[in-house]
Structure formats: C-alpha cells, structure tokens
Amino acid sequence: MSIASELYDAISHDLRESGLLARGGFSTRESDQAPDLRDGRAARTVIMVGNAGPSMWQAFSRKQPTDPDPLDRWSHAILERVAAQHDADVAMPSDGPPFAPFQRWAMRAEPVFPSPLGLLIHPTWGLWHGYRGALLFPMVIEVPRHEATESLCDHCENQPCLSACPVDAFQRNDYRVDACVAHLETPEGQICMTSGCRARHACPVGQSAFPGADQAGFHMRAFVSGRSS
Ligand code: B12
Known part of the structure; x- marks a missing residue:
C-alpha cells in the first residue's frame, strides 16, 4: 500500500469517532473550481466528507449543541481539526453564495448521480446521505478509485x-x-x-x-x- 493511501485511511480513521465518512476524493482540474488553500497554495486533491446511516447523528446528539446552525458548526470544527493534522484546508457546503459545487465534486469522488429530484443518488444509501464538508490538500493524494457505473x-x-x-x-x-x-x-x-x-x-x-x-x-x-x- 502506498503512503498516499495510508493518508486516506488515516483521515477516514480520524473522522470515524465523529460518525463522519471519508467519501472518496479526486485530483483537481481547472473545471472543478476548487478554491486555493488559505495560504495561497492550490488545492491539488479534494477529499469529500459526509454522512450516511445513523453514526453521525449519534455522535452529534451526544454533544447536544444549542448554538445556531449547530450541525454546520460541529462539522466545521471536526473538519478543521482533521485538516490541521494533515496540512489541509476546509471547504463547507453552506459557505456562500457563491457555493462550492459540492454535488459536482461528489460525482467526481464516488459513484453518485443526479436523481430526478436534484439530490444525488448513491447505490447503497439512495437519497439518504449528505456532505458535511471537503478537505483540500496542496499535494496529490491517492484516493480510492471507483468503477464507471450508471445511475x-x-x-x-x-x-x-x-x-x-x-x-x-x-x-x-x-x-x-x-x-x-x-x-x-x-x-x-x-x-x-x-x-x-x-x-x-x-x-x-x-x-x-x-x-x-x-x-x-x-x-x-x-x-x-x-x-x-
Ligand atoms: C442552495 C441549496 C439548496 C436550496 C436550493 C436547491 C436548488 N434548487 O438548487 C434549498 C434551500 C431549496 C435546498 C434544499 C435542500 N437541500 Co440543498 N443545497 C443547497 C446548496 C447549499 C447549494 C447548491 C448550489 O447552488 N450549488 C452551486 C452549484 C454550482 O453546485 P453544483 O454541485 O454544480 O450544483 C448542482 C445543484 O444545484 C444540483 N441541483 C439542481 N437542482 C436541485 C434541486 C435540489 C432539491 C437539490 C438538493 C440540488 C439540485 O444540480 C447542480 C448540478 O449538479 C448545496 C450545497 C452545495 N454547496 O452544493 C446543498 C445541497 C445540494 N442540498 C442538499 C440537501 C440534502 C437538501 C435538502 C434535501 C435538505 C433537507 N431537508 O434534508 C433540501 C431539499 C428539500 C426537501 N424536500 O427535503 C444536499 C444534497 C445531498 C445529495 N444527496 O445530493 C447538499 C449537497 C448539501 C449537503 N450538505 O449535502 N438546498
């Protein structure tokens, strides 16, 4: 296994205690419109972070936050912590407008497709999943490949x-x-x-x-x- 996939696995592991999932990633190209990192370096890899199934809610409810936009703030804090450990930066789906094109990024990262509703359909989770953020890396990271499939x-x-x-x-x-x-x-x-x-x-x-x-x-x-x- 390469060092790069070890990094992906380490990130998945770091997210797991919060019930969040690393949901694939991709090497950026111009059309992805990935923002630069805060220090000006270009984002070369994006790893999507999201939720599916009960694990995120279980972890989030244990904290019982009462601030406004509690799930966004909680997710942001977790992503910032993981980013700091791995020389990465964070993009959030609700930051905007202009919003980062999370659904387009998601389609680059894993086999999800636009459903007739506009929400992306996942082969296992159907329409019951979401994206809590994305990690932006200044280096190329090996991420899981997914086979070309159809919706x-x-x-x-x-x-x-x-x-x-x-x-x-x-x-x-x-x-x-x-x-x-x-x-x-x-x-x-x-x-x-x-x-x-x-x-x-x-x-x-x-x-x-x-x-x-x-x-x-x-x-x-x-x-x-x-x-x-
Ligand atoms: C603005 C917004 C909305 C707006 C308008 C949606 C619309 N008509 O486009 C409103 C407030 C209505 C909305 C509602 C919901 N949204 Co919304 N929304 C967004 C947000 C913040 C920005 C979308 C955008 O403009 N992107 C900018 C463009 C450039 O990005 P893009 O990826 O290329 O654009 C795609 C979308 O616009 C999409 N699209 C087109 N028509 C529709 C219609 C719907 C309903 C959706 C969800 C998407 C969608 O097609 C584009 C091409 O792929 C995104 C997060 C994000 N940053 O993308 C979430 C997002 C799209 N929403 C999401 C969700 C889950 C919802 C809700 C279901 C929330 C809920 N209640 O649980 C509801 C739908 C209502 C319902 N019946 O349940 C998820 C979708 C996850 C998935 N499985 O695909 C996202 C990605 C947020 C997340 N945290 O995961 N949303």
Whole structure:
C-alpha cells in the first residue's frame, strides 16, 4: 500500500469517532473550481466528507449543541481539526453564495448521480446521505478509485420520487421550493416535517439508510427556518 493511501485511511480513521465518512476524493482540474488553500497554495486533491446511516447523528446528539446552525458548526470544527493534522484546508457546503459545487465534486469522488429530484443518488444509501464538508490538500493524494457505473435512476421505470410529493414540488428539472415550504408550514405538511421528505422516502434504493425521524426532522426544520440544508 502506498503512503498516499495510508493518508486516506488515516483521515477516514480520524473522522470515524465523529460518525463522519471519508467519501472518496479526486485530483483537481481547472473545471472543478476548487478554491486555493488559505495560504495561497492550490488545492491539488479534494477529499469529500459526509454522512450516511445513523453514526453521525449519534455522535452529534451526544454533544447536544444549542448554538445556531449547530450541525454546520460541529462539522466545521471536526473538519478543521482533521485538516490541521494533515496540512489541509476546509471547504463547507453552506459557505456562500457563491457555493462550492459540492454535488459536482461528489460525482467526481464516488459513484453518485443526479436523481430526478436534484439530490444525488448513491447505490447503497439512495437519497439518504449528505456532505458535511471537503478537505483540500496542496499535494496529490491517492484516493480510492471507483468503477464507471450508471445511475440506478436510469433503470427505474415508474420514478415514484416524482409523484410522491403531496404538492408536486418536484417536477423534472425543477424543484418548486416555495410550494414545498408552504406545504411544510400547514398541518398536512407535518408528516413531511417530522418524518422526512415523502419524495425521498418514495425511492426504492437505500430505504434502510433512512437516518431516523430525529435527524430527518432536524434537517427539515433547518431547511424551513433558514432555507438551508
Ligand atoms: C442552495 C441549496 C439548496 C436550496 C436550493 C436547491 C436548488 N434548487 O438548487 C434549498 C434551500 C431549496 C435546498 C434544499 C435542500 N437541500 Co440543498 N443545497 C443547497 C446548496 C447549499 C447549494 C447548491 C448550489 O447552488 N450549488 C452551486 C452549484 C454550482 O453546485 P453544483 O454541485 O454544480 O450544483 C448542482 C445543484 O444545484 C444540483 N441541483 C439542481 N437542482 C436541485 C434541486 C435540489 C432539491 C437539490 C438538493 C440540488 C439540485 O444540480 C447542480 C448540478 O449538479 C448545496 C450545497 C452545495 N454547496 O452544493 C446543498 C445541497 C445540494 N442540498 C442538499 C440537501 C440534502 C437538501 C435538502 C434535501 C435538505 C433537507 N431537508 O434534508 C433540501 C431539499 C428539500 C426537501 N424536500 O427535503 C444536499 C444534497 C445531498 C445529495 N444527496 O445530493 C447538499 C449537497 C448539501 C449537503 N450538505 O449535502 N438546498
């Protein structure tokens, strides 16, 4: 095993106690629009950090932070700590506008594809996963390779995600955010608020990766109150 993959493994290991996952990475090219590091060096490798399954929520809830944007701040602190150990810098998905193109980076890092909802679909976790940040490195690091595959959505005949929303907020290539939020503020919308987006639940892939009502409710409340994710 090369030193470079040992570094990737060390980062995965450092993240694990916080329930976060190293989710692949890539060597940058101009079109990635990766920002420079704070000290001006160019980012040569990006490693994505994210969450899937219950582990992040378990670690986060143990801390019970009460500050505003608690999950973003908690994630940021963890990423900064890991970055400091490995001569890296941090990019956060919610920093902006302009936002860093996290979904495009994610597609470079692992086999995820745009679903009809706009969210990326993962072959195991379906629509139940997210990105908490990215680590930017000034050197080239060997990262896990992923085979070229195709999106599971290409073989999904009925695309139930597109018809599950009670107010048809998701149309192909269009997400009517105002209709979604207006519904979430009604009594009928409380089922989506407390147990997660119906359209995401309708996807047959990764149903067992649903993180649980606590976490889903947290994200929905954050989305409605700040229109953030
Ligand atoms: C602004 C934003 C929103 C806006 C607008 C989304 C939109 N219509 O584009 C609002 C506030 C509505 C939103 C909502 C949500 N979002 Co949002 N959002 C973002 C954010 C911060 C910036 C997007 C952007 O402009 N990027 C800039 C462009 C240049 O980057 P890009 O990667 O090339 O752009 C891609 C996206 O715009 C995407 N896209 C196009 N249409 C849509 C529609 C939707 C619904 C989404 C999510 C993406 C999307 O296609 C582009 C090409 O790949 C990203 C984080 C980030 N930095 O990317 C999260 C992000 C896209 N959101 C995310 C999530 C999870 C959500 C929510 C599901 C949150 C929740 N409740 O749990 C909700 C959706 C509501 C629901 N029903 O549940 C995740 C998606 C993860 C994934 N599996 O793909 C991201 C990556 C954040 C994260 N921390 O992981 N979001």
